[in-house]
Amino acid sequence: MAEPVITETPEGVPRVERTAKRFYDGLEEGVIWGTHCNDCEEHSFPPMTACRSCGSRDIEFTEMSGRGSLQYYSSTMLPSYRFRDEDRMAYGMVQLDEGPYFFTKIEGVDFSSPEAIQEGNEELPVDVVGKPEEVGGSTILVFEVEE
Numbered sequence: 112m113a114e115p116v117i118t119e120t121p122e123g124v125p126r127v128e129r130t131a132k133r134f135y136d137g138l139e140e141g142v143i144w145g146t147h148c149n150d151c152e153e154h155s156f157p158p159m160t161a162c163r164s165c166g167s168r169d170i171e172f173t174e175m176s177g178r179g180s181l182q183y184y185s186s187t188m189l190p191s192y193r194f195r196d197e198d199r200m201a202y203g204m205v206q207l208d209e210g211p212y213f214f215t216k217i218e219g220v221d222f223s224s225p226e227a228i229q230e231g232n233e234e235l236p237v238d239v240v241g242k243p244e245e246v247g248g249s250t251i252l253v254f255e256v257e258e
Protein backbone atom coordinates (compact mmCIF):
# COMPACT_ATOMS: atom_id res chain seq x y z
CA MET A 112 0.00 0.00 0.00
CA ALA A 113 1.60 3.25 -1.11
CA GLU A 114 0.52 6.70 -2.10
CA PRO A 115 2.34 9.93 -2.92
CA VAL A 116 3.49 12.30 -0.20
CA ILE A 117 1.78 15.65 -0.73
CA THR A 118 4.45 18.23 -1.35
CA GLU A 119 2.38 21.42 -1.71
CA THR A 120 1.76 23.52 1.36
CA PRO A 121 -1.82 24.83 1.20
CA GLU A 122 -3.40 26.99 3.89
CA GLY A 123 -0.01 27.78 5.40
CA VAL A 124 0.17 24.44 7.21
CA PRO A 125 3.79 23.34 7.31
CA ARG A 126 4.39 20.12 5.42
CA VAL A 127 6.30 18.62 8.34
CA GLU A 128 3.30 19.16 10.62
CA ARG A 129 0.95 17.53 8.10
CA THR A 130 3.29 14.55 7.76
CA ALA A 131 3.33 14.19 11.54
CA LYS A 132 -0.47 14.49 11.65
CA ARG A 133 -0.77 11.76 9.04
CA PHE A 134 1.49 9.57 11.17
CA TYR A 135 -0.49 10.09 14.39
CA ASP A 136 -3.86 9.76 12.61
CA GLY A 137 -2.55 6.47 11.22
CA LEU A 138 -1.69 5.19 14.67
CA GLU A 139 -5.24 5.96 15.84
CA GLU A 140 -6.45 3.76 12.98
CA GLY A 141 -3.84 1.06 13.63
CA VAL A 142 -1.77 1.89 10.54
CA ILE A 143 1.97 2.50 10.88
CA TRP A 144 3.05 4.96 8.19
CA GLY A 145 6.61 5.40 7.06
CA THR A 146 8.01 6.83 3.86
CA HIS A 147 9.76 5.06 1.03
CA CYS A 148 12.26 6.68 -1.33
CA ASN A 149 11.85 6.03 -5.05
CA ASP A 150 15.45 7.05 -5.72
CA CYS A 151 17.45 4.90 -3.28
CA GLU A 152 14.66 2.51 -2.10
CA GLU A 153 15.39 3.27 1.59
CA HIS A 154 12.61 3.69 4.16
CA SER A 155 12.33 6.57 6.60
CA PHE A 156 10.55 6.26 9.91
CA PRO A 157 8.69 8.12 11.30
CA PRO A 158 7.57 9.49 7.89
CA MET A 159 9.63 12.42 6.69
CA THR A 160 9.26 15.01 3.97
CA ALA A 161 12.59 14.00 2.40
CA CYS A 162 14.54 10.75 2.35
CA ARG A 163 16.71 10.42 5.49
CA SER A 164 19.25 8.50 3.45
CA CYS A 165 19.75 10.48 0.22
CA GLY A 166 17.67 13.65 0.75
CA SER A 167 15.42 12.96 -2.25
CA ARG A 168 11.89 14.34 -2.24
CA ASP A 169 10.69 11.60 -4.55
CA ILE A 170 9.13 9.74 -1.63
CA GLU A 171 5.77 8.21 -0.84
CA PHE A 172 3.89 7.10 2.24
CA THR A 173 4.09 3.38 2.78
CA GLU A 174 2.61 1.11 5.40
CA MET A 175 5.32 -0.36 7.62
CA SER A 176 5.26 -3.98 8.80
CA GLY A 177 5.50 -2.92 12.44
CA ARG A 178 8.06 -5.65 13.03
CA GLY A 179 11.63 -5.26 14.12
CA SER A 180 14.33 -6.32 16.54
CA LEU A 181 15.13 -4.80 19.92
CA GLN A 182 18.79 -3.67 20.01
CA TYR A 183 19.04 -2.47 23.63
CA TYR A 184 16.81 -1.22 26.39
CA SER A 185 16.93 0.57 29.69
CA SER A 186 14.44 2.07 32.09
CA THR A 187 13.42 5.34 33.60
CA MET A 188 14.08 5.62 37.29
CA LEU A 189 12.06 8.83 37.21
CA PRO A 190 9.67 9.38 34.31
CA SER A 191 9.99 12.52 32.24
CA TYR A 192 7.60 15.35 33.08
CA ARG A 193 5.30 14.50 30.17
CA PHE A 194 4.88 10.95 31.44
CA ARG A 195 4.87 11.83 35.15
CA ASP A 196 1.50 10.09 35.74
CA GLU A 197 2.64 6.88 34.10
CA ASP A 198 4.27 3.93 35.83
CA ARG A 199 7.97 3.33 35.36
CA MET A 200 8.59 2.00 31.89
CA ALA A 201 11.30 0.48 29.78
CA TYR A 202 12.45 2.19 26.61
CA GLY A 203 14.87 1.10 23.96
CA MET A 204 16.10 1.11 20.39
CA VAL A 205 14.30 -0.98 17.79
CA GLN A 206 15.58 -1.61 14.30
CA LEU A 207 12.56 -1.97 12.05
CA ASP A 208 12.58 -4.77 9.48
CA GLU A 209 12.60 -2.04 6.80
CA GLY A 210 15.87 -0.62 8.19
CA PRO A 211 15.21 2.55 10.22
CA TYR A 212 15.88 2.72 13.97
CA PHE A 213 13.21 3.94 16.39
CA PHE A 214 13.55 4.80 20.07
CA THR A 215 10.40 4.20 22.13
CA LYS A 216 8.67 2.47 25.01
CA ILE A 217 9.31 -1.29 25.19
CA GLU A 218 7.01 -3.88 26.75
CA GLY A 219 7.71 -7.47 27.75
CA VAL A 220 11.25 -6.93 29.06
CA ASP A 221 12.45 -7.27 32.64
CA PHE A 222 13.49 -3.90 34.04
CA SER A 223 12.89 -4.66 37.72
CA SER A 224 16.53 -3.99 38.65
CA PRO A 225 19.77 -2.83 37.02
CA GLU A 226 20.92 -6.49 37.04
CA ALA A 227 17.73 -7.62 35.28
CA ILE A 228 18.24 -4.93 32.64
CA GLN A 229 21.83 -6.04 32.10
CA GLU A 230 20.83 -9.70 31.80
CA GLY A 231 17.95 -8.80 29.50
CA ASN A 232 20.29 -6.88 27.21
CA GLU A 233 22.56 -9.92 26.95
CA GLU A 234 19.65 -11.79 25.30
CA LEU A 235 19.29 -9.21 22.54
CA PRO A 236 18.44 -8.78 19.76
CA VAL A 237 14.94 -10.27 20.06
CA ASP A 238 11.95 -9.86 17.73
CA VAL A 239 9.45 -7.19 18.67
CA VAL A 240 6.15 -6.10 17.21
CA GLY A 241 4.78 -2.57 17.22
CA LYS A 242 1.37 -1.48 18.47
CA PRO A 243 -0.23 1.90 19.02
CA GLU A 244 -0.80 2.68 22.69
CA GLU A 245 -1.97 5.68 24.66
CA VAL A 246 0.83 6.96 26.88
CA GLY A 247 0.57 10.26 28.73
CA GLY A 248 -2.51 11.28 26.73
CA SER A 249 -0.94 10.71 23.29
CA THR A 250 -1.11 7.67 21.05
CA ILE A 251 2.43 6.52 20.41
CA LEU A 252 3.98 3.47 18.80
CA VAL A 253 5.34 1.08 21.41
CA PHE A 254 7.07 -2.26 20.80
CA GLU A 255 6.42 -5.50 22.59
CA VAL A 256 8.69 -8.56 22.76
CA GLU A 257 7.14 -11.47 20.89
CA GLU A 258 6.29 -14.52 22.99
Ligand SMILES: [Zn+2]
Nearest residue numbers: 148151162165
Ligand atom coordinates in the same frame (compact mmCIF):
# COMPACT_ATOMS: atom_id res chain seq x y z
ZN1 LIG B 1 16.59 8.10 -0.81
